[in-house]
Amino acid sequence: MPEPLDAALAEVRSMLLGAGLTRAVAAGRRRGQRPSVVRAELRPVALKAGSRLQIVTSDGARPYTRNVSPGPESDVAVEALLAEPFGNWHVETTDLTLQLRVTKSGEAQVHRKRTAPPVQANGEQPATQQQAAITTQHQQASTTQHQQQPGMTERKQPAGPTERHQQPAEATQRQQPAEATQRQQPAEATERQQATGATERQQQAGSTTQGRQLAGTGERQRQAAGVTERWQQESASQQPAVAVPGGHDRAKAYLLDPGDPIFAEIGGSAAKRRQVDAFLRALAATLPGELTGPLRVVDLGCGNAYLTFAAYRYLSQRGLDIELVGVDVREDQRRRNTELAERLGWADRVRFVAGSIADAVVEPAPDLVLALHACDTATDEALARAVRWGARWVLAAPCCHHDVAAQLRAGGAPAPYGLLTRQGILRERFADVLTDALRAGLLRLYGYRAEVVEFVDSAHTPRNLLIRARRTGAAPTRDQQAEYRQLVEQWRVAPRLETLLRQEPVDR
Numbered sequence: 001m002p003e004p005l006d007a008a009l010a011e012v013r014s015m016l017l018g019a020g021l022t023r024a025v026a027a028g029r030r031r032g033q034r035p036s037v038v039r040a041e042l043r044p045v046a047l048k049a050g051s052r053l054q055i056v057t058s059d060g061a062r063p064y065t066r067n068v069s070p071g072p073e074s075d076v077a078v079e080a081l082l083a084e085p086f087g088n089w090h091v092e093t094t095d096l097t098l099q100l101r102v103t104k105s106g107e108a109q110v111h112r113k114r115t116a117p118p119v120q121a122n123g124e125q126p127a128t129q130q131q132a133a134i135t136t137q138h139q140q141a142s143t144t145q146h147q148q149q150p151g152m153t154e155r156k157q158p159a160g161p162t163e164r165h166q167q168p169a170e171a172t173q174r175q176q177p178a179e180a181t182q183r184q185q186p187a188e189a190t191e192r193q194q195a196t197g198a199t200e201r202q203q204q205a206g207s208t209t210q211g212r213q214l215a216g217t218g219e220r221q222r223q224a225a226g227v228t229e230r231w232q233q234e235s236a237s238q239q240p241a242v243a244v245p246g247g248h249d250r251a252k253a254y255l256l257d258p259g260d261p262i263f264a265e266i267g268g269s270a271a272k273r274r275q276v277d278a279f280l281r282a283l284a285a286t287l288p289g290e291l292t293g294p295l296r297v298v299d300l301g302c303g304n305a306y307l308t309f310a311a312y313r314y315l316s317q318r319g320l321d322i323e324l325v326g327v328d329v330r331e332d333q334r335r336r337n338t339e340l341a342e343r344l345g346w347a348d349r350v351r352f353v354a355g356s357i358a359d360a361v362v363e364p365a366p367d368l369v370l371a372l373h374a375c376d377t378a379t380d381e382a383l384a385r386a387v388r389w390g391a392r393w394v395l396a397a398p399c400c401h402h403d404v405a406a407q408l409r410a411g412g413a414p415a416p417y418g419l420l421t422r423q424g425i426l427r428e429r430f431a432d433v434l435t436d437a438l439r440a441g442l443l444r445l446y447g448y449r450a451e452v453v454e455f456v457d458s459a460h461t462p463r464n465l466l467i468r469a470r471r472t473g474a475a476p477t478r479d480q481q482a483e484y485r486q487l488v489e490q491w492r493v494a495p496r497l498e499t500l501l502r503q504e505p506v507d508r
Helices: 007-019 072-083 127-145 152-156 161-175 177-192 196-212 217-237 262-268 270-286 308-316 331-344 379-389 402-411 417-421 424-445 479-493 497-505
Strands: 021-027 041-046 050-058 063-068 088-093 096-102 108-114 294-300 319-329 350-354 369-372 391-398 448-454 465-471
Touching: 007 041, 007 072, 007 088, 007 096, 007 108, 041 072, 050 072, 088 497, 152 262, 196 417, 262 270, 262 308, 262 331, 270 369, 270 391, 270 465, 294 308, 294 379, 308 319, 308 331, 308 369, 319 331, 331 350, 369 379, 379 391, 379 424, 379 465, 379 497, 402 424, 417 424, 424 448, 424 465, 424 479, 424 497
Parallel strands: 294 319, 294 369, 319 350, 369 391
Antiparallel strands: 021 041, 021 088, 041 050, 050 063, 088 096, 096 108, 391 465, 448 465
């Protein structure tokens, strides 16, 4: 049933500021109103400086991340978000999931679901406990049923003095349970008073009888009991698991500490940080370990400059004298990134230029060229600039590949490869492969040793390939030239990178 919106939002507020918060998302809009941001996501994070509430908002074009401290700062930030006319809230805590939807009449439709704790206090999963209980009940029932089969014990047990005493007691127990219990107590006392020799003979006889009784169904019961006992021993030998919100089994190794102060300034989602860290690992594998002296770096299509600042931090920590230029077509991005560089105290070493990748003025020519997810032919422009500059190293992670895909759609495929491009999704993926293969082949013709590698898992981004090139200055062989030319002519495509390099001859 609908609830008053103010009361429902008050409950959301208490969950957002509570210690059990794991994740919260606000999105959508109320009738006739529009929030200042399209989406907001909140989650607790553990930084080197302490626990923080991370708030990621998006205006539909780019995300903005900030980490606020517990207390007044987080109170103000949460109040501001609750004041936005979001149409939906989804809040998850360690013990409750709440979904709130604002109706057309301005009321709150709320759904609450209790969340079972993932780990019990004794370290067992709930399903495991149930399975163990069912197994124990099954064993007890099987044992009782087996013991109650008439005549088995009397026919198979030797006629020892104690067993002769037990047989009538067991028979009487089946007929009169209460009386049998009273007689069983003195019988047990008598059994404990038996001589040592008689007791040993009784145990041997009992063992023989038990071995016979466990034939068939009893044998399977014993095996199940043995397996259960071993499982219980193994479980008991392990330390009880403790459910720690936000905890990890082991500390991950990063080239840049996630608690580095630069992340509090530059922000970025967790997925973007993983991409940047993986890119830096590829960079570390490309540069020689003995590299010294000044290093001029340019980041083409830098956008929010996540990679730009992270690359400067990493390379400067290696003891290199770095001069880094970030290029982006938007003037507002240049101003924003320049302000960030000033706040970080790097304005004299990191600067930004507004302009296209193909025409931006960058002087002097760089030694290292970076490009992370420049769209479509912008990657070709970045590679062409790197070749004209004679950059020693190039690392470019392509994004979309629409240019060659459009040419394949218009011109078709040569026989007998029509099946490769007939389906749209297959044509798109084949265009990705063909485009990057031609890019690597062209770089080889212009004196680079190029390879295409996977720099990050596809779970983090589907655009996870990296063109990594090192300038050798080697002239191409005739076979290399023929191989590239045959591929281009057979598929009847005109690679944008080839066109750019022909427009302005390169001194090789």
